[in-house]
Amino acid sequence: MRIGELAARAGTTTRTLRYYETRGLLPARRTGNGYRTYDEDDLRLLRQIRTLQDFGFDLEETRPFVECLRAGHPEGDSCPASLVVYRRKLAELDALIEQLSSVRAQVGAQLARAEAAVLGGPEPKCELGGHG
Amino acid sequence: MRIGELAARAGTTTRTLRYYETRGLLPARRTGNGYRTYDEDDLRLLRQIRTLQDFGFDLEETRPFVECLRAGHPEGDSCPASLVVYRRKLAELDALIEQLSSVRAQVGAQLARAEAAVLGGPEPKCELGGHG
DNA sequence: GTAGGCCTTGACCCGGACGTCAAGGCAAGA
DNA sequence: TCTTGCCTTGACGTCCGGGTCAAGGCCTAC
Numbered sequence: 001m002r003i004g005e006l007a008a009r010a011g012t013t014t015r016t017l018r019y020y021e022t023r024g025l026l027p028a029r030r031t032g033n034g035y036r037t038y039d040e041d042d043l044r045l046l047r048q049i050r051t052l053q054d055f056g057f058d059l060e061e062t063r064p065f066v067e068c069l070r071a072g073h074p075e076g077d078s079c080p081a082s083l084v085v086y087r088r089k090l091a092e093l094d095a096l097i098e099q100l101s102s103v104r105a106q107v108g109a110q111l112a113r114a115e116a117a118v119l120g121g122p123e124p125k126c127e128l129g130g131h132g
Numbered sequence: 133m134r135i136g137e138l139a140a141r142a143g144t145t146t147r148t149l150r151y152y153e154t155r156g157l158l159p160a161r162r163t164g165n166g167y168r169t170y171d172e173d174d175l176r177l178l179r180q181i182r183t184l185q186d187f188g189f190d191l192e193e194t195r196p197f198v199e200c201l202r203a204g205h206p207e208g209d210s211c212p213a214s215l216v217v218y219r220r221k222l223a224e225l226d227a228l229i230e231q232l233s234s235v236r237a238q239v240g241a242q243l244a245r246a247e248a249a250v251l252g253g254p255e256p257k258c259e260l261g262g263h264g
Numbered sequence: 265g266t267a268g269g270c271c272t273t274g275a276c277c278c279g280g281a282c283g284t285c286a287a288g289g290c291a292a293g294a
Numbered sequence: 295t296c297t298t299g300c301c302t303t304g305a306c307g308t309c310c311g312g313g314t315c316a317a318g319g320c321c322t323a324c
């Protein structure tokens with residue numbers, strides 16, 4: 001199939017596929033007139049990339065999965081390198097969620113304090129340890 | 133004070149202050165020779181901006197707080213517009229945390245599945261299992 | 265008078281994942 | 295033949311918060 005069909009079947013754009021090719025992630029064969037041509041295996045690779053992208057993996061992080069599939073393994077995560085990426089991503093997610101939760105708590109406290117100030121006058125000035 | 137001193141006292145850079153000025157967020161008075169000049173109130177505005185930036189607010193979101201202070205209110209969040217930003221940010225944080233938690237669960241499940249497959253699953257095409 | 269440190273504006277650079285033209289080639293239908 | 299639609303490469307734009315020069319002005323100290 002050509003680039004337009006592949007893009008449509010994967011729910012993405014031709015621009016994206018050309019970009020992946022410049023990154024060496026999804027190279028294409030060419031027909032006589034220079035058109036890119038892809039097969040069902042390429043669609044599979046592309047869907048692996050897209051799934052991981054939807055999870056927030058950046059392009060480089062999808063590479064081990066793509067290479068794993070291209071090497072003939074049944075799944076993109078059938079290789080140790082992919083598992084390494086999974087574990088690193090889990091650690092990143094945990095750290096990020098923790099940080100965001102902390103920020104959420106602080107912003108929530110600020111909002112509560114500011115709302116109280118509006119209602120009851122400018123008595124408390126600090127976010128912690130109220131007195132008086 | 134001039135731009136270098138203000139930057140140093142706020143723990144930021146002169147480039148950042150000039151950038152804020154282009155955004156209309158922290159305009160500066162000028163001396164006869166064209167140098168920017170700031171006072172203690174500007175330092176206060178700048179610190180408000182930096183605090184919110186550290187929380188992940190983008191620059192535009194800090195504007196209501198800055199204008200609130202500039203209007204003479206005791207705190208940057210003493211104005212309704214600031215509270216609106218607080219609430220919207222809380223909603224964004226909640227949505228983001230929820231989404232990341234969902235992704236975290238899915239990635240965790242994928243990792244568990246892939247690890248199980250490596251240990252005992254069907255892998256006729258390769259011998260990643262190690263111990264057979 | 266000159267070295268050094270601060271200041272000015274302008275302009276380009278970074279990353280990530282593409283979007284959006286521009287100019288033209290190729291294939292198929294009416 | 296002409297139109298339509300898909301394809302090609304190349305190049306620039308986007309978002310965001312600045313970083314990093316470069317060329318030159320201002321002020322002070324020695």
